[in-house]
Amino acid sequence: MYEYVGPAELLDRVEPGTFGEPVGMGAGEDGGEPFTYVVDLDGVLRIAPRRSEHVSCAGGRPVLAAGEIVLEGGRVVEVTNQSTGYCPGPESWTDVAAALDRAGIARPDGFTDVFVFRHCPSCAELNVVKDDHYVCVFCDADLPRPGLRARRGARRGP
Numbered sequence: 641m642y643e644y645v646g647p648a649e650l651l652d653r654v655e656p657g658t659f660g661e662p663v664g665m666g667a668g669e670d671g672g673e674p675f676t677y678v679v680d681l682d683g684v685l686r687i688a689p690r691r692s693e694h695v696s697c698a699g700g701r702p703v704l705a706a707g708e709i710v711l712e713g714g715r716v717v718e719v720t721n722q723s724t725g726y727c728p729g730p731e732s733w734t735d736v737a738a739a740l741d742r743a744g745i746a747r748p749d750g751f752t753d754v755f756v757f758r759h760c761p762s763c764a765e766l767n768v769v770k771d772d773h774y775v776c777v778f779c780d781a782d783l784p785r786p787g788l789r790a791r792r793g794a795r796r797g798p
C-alpha cells in the first residue's frame with residue numbers, strides 16, 4: 641500500500657468523494673491516449689484524464705498502485721508505475737495485473753516502463769532514478785539502492 645507523498649496543496653485540492661472511473665466503463669478511455677490510473681484499496685483500477693493528479697483519481701486515499709496507462713482495441717498497450725504522488729515500487733505490478741484481470745482487460749506481463757523513485761535522505765527531494773544512477777540530482781547525495789539485487793544483472797530475481 642502506498643500513501644500519498646506528493647505536495648500537500650494537491651491533496652488539499654481533492655474533492656472529497658470524487659474518484660476516477662473504474663476501468664472498462666468506456667468514457668473514451670480506449671483511444672490510445674495515456675490516462676492516469678490508480679488501483680484503490682478494493683483492488684479496482686480507476687482512471688482519469690492524464691492531466692489529473694493521481695491523488696485526485698484516488699479521492700485522496702492510499703493506493704495499491706498508480707501510474708499511467710494506454711488502452712487500445714480493448715487491451716492495455718502501455719502501463720507504467722509513473723506517479724510522483726505515490727512513488728509506487730515495481731512490485732505494485734501484482735495489483736495492477738490482478739485489477740486488470742478482474743476487469744477482463746487483456747494486458748502485458750509487466751509494466752512496459754518501470755520507474756524507480758527515491759526520496760533523497762539528505763535534501764528530501766524526490767528523484768526518479770535513471771540508468772541505475774543512485775545519486776540525488778539536487779544535492780549529489782547517494783540515494784538508497786535496492787537491497788542486494790545486483791545492478792549488473794548478475795543475480796536475477798525469481
Ligand SMILES: [Zn+2]
Pocket residue numbers: 760761762763764765776777778779780781
Ligand atoms: Zn538530495
